[in-house]
Amino acid sequence: MPDQPHAVLRGVTRVYPGASPIHALGPIDLDIARGEFFAVVGPSGCGKSTLLDVLAGLSAPSAGTIRFEGKPVAGQVPDGVGVVFQEDASFPWLTVRDNVAFGLRRAGVDKAEIARRVEYAVGFMGLRDFAGAYPAQLSGGMRQRVCIARTLVLQPRLILLDEPFGALDQQTRLLMGDELLRLWRETGATVLLITHALDEAAMLSDRVGVMSARPGHFIDLVETHWPRERDSRIVSEAAFGAVTARLWTSLRAESLKAIGRPAET
Amino acid sequence: MRGAVVIAVLLAVWQGIYAYAGDAAVSSPLVTLRYAADLLGSAAFWGHVGATLLAFAYALVISAFLGVAMGLWLGLRRFAGDVAEPVLAALYTIPKVTLYPVMLLVFGLGLSAKVAFGVIHGLIPVVLFTLGAVKHLPPVFVRSARALRLSGRQSAMFVLAPAVTPEIVSGLRLGFAVTLLGVLIGEMFASQRGLGFLIINGINAHNVRLTTAVTMLVILFAVAANAALLALDRRMHHGV
Amino acid sequence: MTRGGKVLATRVGLIAGSVALLEAACRLHLINPLTLIPPSEMVVALAGMLADGELTGDIMQTFASIGVAFVTAVAAGFVLGAGLHRLPVVRRAIDPLLASWYAVPVFVFYPLLVAVLGLGNLPLIAIGVLAAVPAMMLSTLVGLDRVPRVLRKAARMHRLGPVATVWLVVLPAALPNLFNGLKLALAYAFIGVIAGEFILSTGGLGHGIAYAYEAFDNDAMYGRMLFVLLAAVVANGVLYTLEVRLNRRRGRA
Numbered sequence: 001m002p003d004q005p006h007a008v009l010r011g012v013t014r015v016y017p018g019a020s021p022i023h024a025l026g027p028i029d030l031d032i033a034r035g036e037f038f039a040v041v042g043p044s045g046c047g048k049s050t051l052l053d054v055l056a057g058l059s060a061p062s063a064g065t066i067r068f069e070g071k072p073v074a075g076q077v078p079d080g081v082g083v084v085f086q087e088d089a090s091f092p093w094l095t096v097r098d099n100v101a102f103g104l105r106r107a108g109v110d111k112a113e114i115a116r117r118v119e120y121a122v123g124f125m126g127l128r129d130f131a132g133a134y135p136a137q138l139s140g141g142m143r144q145r146v147c148i149a150r151t152l153v154l155q156p157r158l159i160l161l162d163e164p165f166g167a168l169d170q171q172t173r174l175l176m177g178d179e180l181l182r183l184w185r186e187t188g189a190t191v192l193l194i195t196h197a198l199d200e201a202a203m204l205s206d207r208v209g210v211m212s213a214r215p216g217h218f219i220d221l222v223e224t225h226w227p228r229e230r231d232s233r234i235v236s237e238a239a240f241g242a243v244t245a246r247l248w249t250s251l252r253a254e255s256l257k258a259i260g261r262p263a264e265t
Numbered sequence: 266m267r268g269a270v271v272i273a274v275l276l277a278v279w280q281g282i283y284a285y286a287g288d289a290a291v292s293s294p295l296v297t298l299r300y301a302a303d304l305l306g307s308a309a310f311w312g313h314v315g316a317t318l319l320a321f322a323y324a325l326v327i328s329a330f331l332g333v334a335m336g337l338w339l340g341l342r343r344f345a346g347d348v349a350e351p352v353l354a355a356l357y358t359i360p361k362v363t364l365y366p367v368m369l370l371v372f373g374l375g376l377s378a379k380v381a382f383g384v385i386h387g388l389i390p391v392v393l394f395t396l397g398a399v400k401h402l403p404p405v406f407v408r409s410a411r412a413l414r415l416s417g418r419q420s421a422m423f424v425l426a427p428a429v430t431p432e433i434v435s436g437l438r439l440g441f442a443v444t445l446l447g448v449l450i451g452e453m454f455a456s457q458r459g460l461g462f463l464i465i466n467g468i469n470a471h472n473v474r475l476t477t478a479v480t481m482l483v484i485l486f487a488v489a490a491n492a493a494l495l496a497l498d499r500r501m502h503h504g505v
Numbered sequence: 506m507t508r509g510g511k512v513l514a515t516r517v518g519l520i521a522g523s524v525a526l527l528e529a530a531c532r533l534h535l536i537n538p539l540t541l542i543p544p545s546e547m548v549v550a551l552a553g554m555l556a557d558g559e560l561t562g563d564i565m566q567t568f569a570s571i572g573v574a575f576v577t578a579v580a581a582g583f584v585l586g587a588g589l590h591r592l593p594v595v596r597r598a599i600d601p602l603l604a605s606w607y608a609v610p611v612f613v614f615y616p617l618l619v620a621v622l623g624l625g626n627l628p629l630i631a632i633g634v635l636a637a638v639p640a641m642m643l644s645t646l647v648g649l650d651r652v653p654r655v656l657r658k659a660a661r662m663h664r665l666g667p668v669a670t671v672w673l674v675v676l677p678a679a680l681p682n683l684f685n686g687l688k689l690a691l692a693y694a695f696i697g698v699i700a701g702e703f704i705l706s707t708g709g710l711g712h713g714i715a716y717a718y719e720a721f722d723n724d725a726m727y728g729r730m731l732f733v734l735l736a737a738v739v740a741n742g743v744l745y746t747l748e749v750r751l752n753r754r755r756g757r758a
Binding site: 056058076077079081082083085086087088089091092093102103106134136147151154 | 653654655656658659661662663664665669673674677678680754755
Binding site: 361 | 540609614695726
């Protein structure tokens with residue numbers, strides 16, 4: 001059982017139909033191991049977000065199969081999958097506490113359990129002092145923490161994050177990266193992180209997948225071999241520079257392609 | 266193509282209502298069109314149109330110039346603007362009908378009353394939109410003008426004026442429509458000439474064909490003029 | 506004093522000052538007493554009419570009409586707006602008409618409405634509804650447009666069904682715009698009904714004003730006008746305060 005991959009994608013493609021169809025993604029073949037921290041990097045427009053949508057069941061692939069915990073994923077978000085989006089998805093009409101409790105209340109979990117889990121998540125994400133505030137009163141970074149807490153509280157076994165720290169400044173991003181690692185360790189969940197920041201991918205993950213320009217498919221898979229107990233200070237390791245360099249080498253030509261400039265030979 | 270479908274549907278609905286309600290309520294599209302054609306051929310009718318347009322022109326010019334001037338002043342003098350804005354917004358929600366008797370007593374019957382009705386409808390939206398336009402001017406525009414070392418006059422003409430114009434145009438568009446509305450309502454009981462008078466006269470004399478025909482012409486004009494101004498408005502906003 | 510306090514004080518002072526000026530001008534006969542009576546006399550006249558119960562019938566009739574028109578317009582406007590949102594083709598076709606509707610003098614439909622609905626309050630209510638529905642429709646459309654796509658995605662992430670998604674996510678997200686529609690609908694229903702009563706002499710407060718005007722009864726006329734004015738200010742003031750509170754929580758100053 002532990003050897004079975006947590007999520008499997010086979011031949012997954014996504015084509016947007018129309019007068020001139022857009023081949024947005026694929027073909028993708030990927031196995032994600034249980035408990036792994038997997039990052040995806042790639043040039044803009046390569047289909048990273050589409051990959052996440054398809055894996056989460058938010059959109060159906062045009063071809064190929066996706067399996068999560070052995071069962072096919074189609075059209076619906078499977079139980080056990082949590083998603084943190086790029087844009088702020090906190091509900092502005094609810095307080096932080098009510099935002100975090102939202103999913104549990106809908107699922108009919110009993111009140112005592114809800115309170116327990118919400119308090120834990122709120123504390124875990126450092127939001128205790130703001131539990132009664134509304135999202136509009138918080139900074140962008142804190143609102144993302146609310147979204148993460150709201151997902152965390154559902155106790156997902158696979159957490160998908162789509163450039164969650166894109167709107168934040170660098171220092172905040174680094175600290176949020178540490179939080180994400182802490183979350184990963186304590187929940188034992190599998191994490192798939194989409195990011196455009198190579199250093200972020202290099203420092204946080206066990207494996208990094210490099211995608212080509214559109215239509216995106218994987219052109220490199222880099223293992224970092226980091227210890228499980230790690231944080232942002234890993235940047236001082238010599239190996240960190242090597243990983244980042246390798247990512248950029250793979251990515252540079254694709255990025256030039258994406259903006260329409262030829263690579264120098 | 267789409268427009269033709271909409272018009273066809275509206276005509277069908279009209280015909281249906283006519284079939285249900287009968288001659289005492291409304292005349293059929295065909296009869297109305299013929300009657301309207303007759304009207305458009307009669308000098309007397311154009312006399313009424315002229316009366317309405319005259320009052321409307323006066324009211325519009327006053328609303329536009331006074332409104333833009335007041336709006337600019339209140340927008341530039343931030344304190345005055347903050348004091349006045351809620352008051353103007355509140356004044357606008359008061360049913361203007363409550364002021365009609367006062368207008369009649371002050372202006373009597375006739376042209377000045379009609380113009381006054383038009384102005385009390387149209388002035389405030391123009392002021393509020395102009396005020397808003399100035400308030401919403403991004404400070405970075407002013408800084409950019411300074412960075413480009415433009416003189417005061419150049420800044421005003423080439424940066425500030427174009428920046429505030431789209432929102433002012435929106436206000437004028439709204440002002441246009443409601444000023445017309447005000448003038449028509451004024452004509453309904455403060456005048457013996459004009460399209461509004463024709464309508465109320467038709468209602469009182471149970472001249473259904475007249476009422477329907479004039480109503481149709483007024484609606485056509487109002488919708489067409491507004492649609493044209495809307496297109497201009499959208500052009501000015503450059504898709505924003 | 507804070508700036509906010511100064512603004513408020515100036516505003517109150519301005520209004521009080523204008524009323525005082527008007528009062529003085531009337532008392533000093535700078536304004537013809539046949540044209541305008543002093544504000545203080547308006548208040549006295551109104552108080553008297555209220556105490557006598559003279560206005561009660563009119564108030565009930567007018568407010569009942571406004572109430573029915575408002576509720577109908579909000580419900581119909583919301584349903585039509587939501588429906589139109591689901592049918593983009595129809596929406597695009599109707600859009601220019603909807604955007605220009607406020608330019609149409611809806612009173613002109615009165616004879617038609619009387620023929621269909623009979624004499625009495627119904628045609629008047631219908632005018633109020635006709636005036637208010639487009640505003641509610643437009644606000645509903647804009648509100649639904651502006652629900653951020655990511656919120657709908659979050660609903661799917663939580664595996665909410667379609668009804669739960671609308672009730673728990675779409676409607677709360679669209680609420681500020683819907684509330685704006687509510688405000689506009691009330692204002693238009695108010696104006697439509699009272700102006701209709703005034704022009705078409707069908708009873709209620711509006712008719713009372715017209716009747717008093719024709720009877721040269723300035724006290725009765727201005728007393729009623731003051732009441733309508735106060736009612737409009739209070740009703741809109743309440744909605745405005747609610748809206749400010751709603752928006753402040755959401756950080757939309």
